[in-house]
Amino acid sequence: MKAMMVLVATMVAGLSQGALMRGATAQDANIVAGRAYAVEVCADCHAVLAGEDLSSRLGATAFQEIAETPGMTEYALSVWLQTSHPTMPNIILEQDDMRNVIAYIRSLDRRP
Numbered sequence: 001m002k003a004m005m006v007l008v009a010t011m012v013a014g015l016s017q018g019a020l021m022r023g024a025t026a027q028d029a030n031i032v033a034g035r036a037y038a039v040e041v042c043a044d045c046h047a048v049l050a051g052e053d054l055s056s057r058l059g060a061t062a063f064q065e066i067a068e069t070p071g072m073t074e075y076a077l078s079v080w081l082q083t084s085h086p087t088m089p090n091i092i093l094e095q096d097d098m099r100n101v102i103a104y105i106r107s108l109d110r111r112p
Helices: 002-013 031-042 063-067 074-081 095-107
Strands: none
Touching: 031 095, 063 095, 074 095
16 A cells, blocks of 8 residues: 555656646645544544554555655645555545545644
């Protein structure tokens, strides 16, 4: 899973930094709603809370680690969340949920 994230981040790094998710901006996102969605939907497999580093499902990357992956932009997360993964259920997020989850994941980045 980590290799997949790095691959996606690398692919996206070459794209324009001004690319936005279907016209949405970070200001449209709700971090609290994204956290609630992650706890409800994603926490069965992923460690989703700040400071958690051990997911309950082997191979499910912790959201903290995702947030701190170099090159992990809003756009990279959008691509990643819309791409099928063999070890992940095919969850289709509504655009608002996706923006909120992305904002939440990005809020977990502790790097300076």
